[in-house]
Amino acid sequence: MIPEPIKKFVNLIAQLPSIGPRQATRLAFYLVGLGKAQINELASAIDALKNLRTCKDCFFVYTSGDALCYVCSDARRHKDVIMIVEKETDLISIEKTKKFNGRYFVLGDLKKNGALDTIQKLRLNSLKIQIKNGGGTAKEIILAINPTTIGDLNAELITRELNDCAQKTTRLGRGLPTGGEIEFADEETLSAALERRS
Amino acid sequence: MIPEPIKKFVNLIAQLPSIGPRQATRLAFYLVGLGKAQINELASAIDALKNLRTCKDCFFVYTSGDALCYVCSDARRHKDVIMIVEKETDLISIEKTKKFNGRYFVLGDLKKNGALDTIQKLRLNSLKIQIKNGGGTAKEIILAINPTTIGDLNAELITRELNDCAQKTTRLGRGLPTGGEIEFADEETLSAALERRS
Numbered sequence: 001m002i003p004e005p006i007k008k009f010v011n012l013i014a015q016l017p018s019i020g021p022r023q024a025t026r027l028a029f030y031l032v033g034l035g036k037a038q039i040n041e042l043a044s045a046i047d048a049l050k051n052l053r054t055c056k057d058c059f060f061v062y063t064s065g066d067a068l069c070y071v072c073s074d075a076r077r078h079k080d081v082i083m084i085v086e087k088e089t090d091l092i093s094i095e096k097t098k099k100f101n102g103r104y105f106v107l108g109d110l111k112k113n114g115a116l117d118t119i120q121k122l123r124l125n126s127l128k129i130q131i132k133n134g135g136g137t138a139k140e141i142i143l144a145i146n147p148t149t150i151g152d153l154n155a156e157l158i159t160r161e162l163n164d165c166a167q168k169t170t171r172l173g174r175g176l177p178t179g180g181e182i183e184f185a186d187e188e189t190l191s192a193a194l195e196r197r198s
Numbered sequence: 199m200i201p202e203p204i205k206k207f208v209n210l211i212a213q214l215p216s217i218g219p220r221q222a223t224r225l226a227f228y229l230v231g232l233g234k235a236q237i238n239e240l241a242s243a244i245d246a247l248k249n250l251r252t253c254k255d256c257f258f259v260y261t262s263g264d265a266l267c268y269v270c271s272d273a274r275r276h277k278d279v280i281m282i283v284e285k286e287t288d289l290i291s292i293e294k295t296k297k298f299n300g301r302y303f304v305l306g307d308l309k310k311n312g313a314l315d316t317i318q319k320l321r322l323n324s325l326k327i328q329i330k331n332g333g334g335t336a337k338e339i340i341l342a343i344n345p346t347t348i349g350d351l352n353a354e355l356i357t358r359e360l361n362d363c364a365q366k367t368t369r370l371g372r373g374l375p376t377g378g379e380i381e382f383a384d385e386e387t388l389s390a391a392l393e394r395r396s
Contacts, residue, residue, distance in 0.1 A: 001268065001293050003261045005246040012243050017228055022287075023216060029286040030215055032250045032259050043245040045210050048203040050237050052230045061230050063201045070199065088227040089220070095199050 006032075057130060059106040059123060060091055071095075071103055078102045080139040082127070082166075084158065086110055090144060102142070110145070110154045116161070124161050131165050141166040147174055204230075255328060257304040257321060258289055269293075269301055276300045278337040280325070280364075282356065284308055288342060300340070308343070308352045314359070322359050329363050339364040345372050 002010075006028045013024040031039055052061045055069035062069040071077055081102030085091045091104050105127055107120050116124070131138050141162060145151040159169050174192035176185055185193070200208075204226045211222040229237055250259045253267035260267040269275055279300030283289045289302050303325055305318050314322070329336050339360060343349040357367050372390035374383055383391070 002290060003250055003259055005249055009243045009247060012240050016225060018221060025287055027214060028247065029259065031244065031247050036248050039244060039248050042210050043241045045207045046229065046237060046244065047241040049207060049226065049229050050234050051203055052201055061201055061227065089223055092200060
């Protein structure tokens with residue numbers, strides 16, 4: 001009933017995070033409707049993702065041909081101030097502020113069970129070795145982990161893992177978000193804003 | 199900051215229906231993480247969508263090589279009972295019931311402004327010509343349009359367009375959905391269920 005190419009597309013696409021089989025099926029028919037030229041364009045845009053590599057120092061992506069990602073290969077960035085992020089998209093959000101002049105370290109999505117997975121442990125080990133080779137201790141490690149219960153738990157775990165690796169370990173400040181309204185802020189946020197008033 | 203292949207991917211993907219730029223960015227990094235083999239598989243699954251054609255009779259898709267879609271090319275299906283659907287996915291849902299032995303006609307997503315667009319008018323014209331060439335009038339035209347206010351409005355428009363094309367024009371029956379609870383049914387549904395009791 002459903003043509004084979006659509007079935008195959010739906011099976012693959014529905015495996016991607018946050019896309020269900022229904023959305024995948026609608027997408028398939030939508031793409032068929034767009035026609036050859038646009039299908040080609042999309043297929044080659046996906047194919048081009050193969051050209052990306054993961055930076056061996058920070059695990060952010062970069063275009064193959066370069067030796068490291070654009071942050072790690074930038075000599076003006078402080079190598080001894082290291083911001084640990086969960087996701088590449090978190091890194092991008094921080095970079096957009098243009099207020100951070102250190103380097104990053106991408107840890108990967110943190111699990112909800114409050115334990116680091118094997119890849120995350122390997123990555124943290126790699127970070128420890130980098131810090132050791134770079135002079136013994138980093139000046140600062142910033143844990144840019146979401147300010148949630150799970151985030152707090154994971155931040156503690158990571159702090160313990162990186163014990164003795166940095167002169168200080170910090171987290172991003174908590175308080176009222178710009179544009180937020182005091183009336184609607186939750187208790188935790190208000191308490192943090194009070195404690196950290198400036 | 200963001201590598202070029204990711205930017206390009208995000209730009210294209212974010213144009214697809216119901217995918218925003220944030221989801222597209224996350225998808226991009228997810229795909230890079232999957233690695234070459236799976237990126238290849240996805241790119242070629244999308245490329246294979248080019249092999250699909252739109253049936254000249256009913257506008258459903260079919261694999262090129264065939265002359266018509268699998269419904270229109272099936273001699274056992276009644277050609278003079280025509281079900282008009284909005285979307286290919288509606289057709290698939292109806293086919294899964296295995297209770298319909300006529301043919302289909304895919305009209306395309308109905309607009310919310312209560313007017314048919316140019317493509318829909320062209321398609322309806324093509325249907326009129328098909329009906330004329332097939333013997334003058336169809337036995338029945340079933341409007342499988344969603345039972346919503348907009349759907350009702352559009353069904354009226356289509357009925358007017360197809361005036362004199364069929365011995366009767368019907369819509370799908372309304373009433374309580376199987377598994378539904380009377381307590382939670384809305385008034386319109388309950389009224390319809392009462393009127394159409396059997």
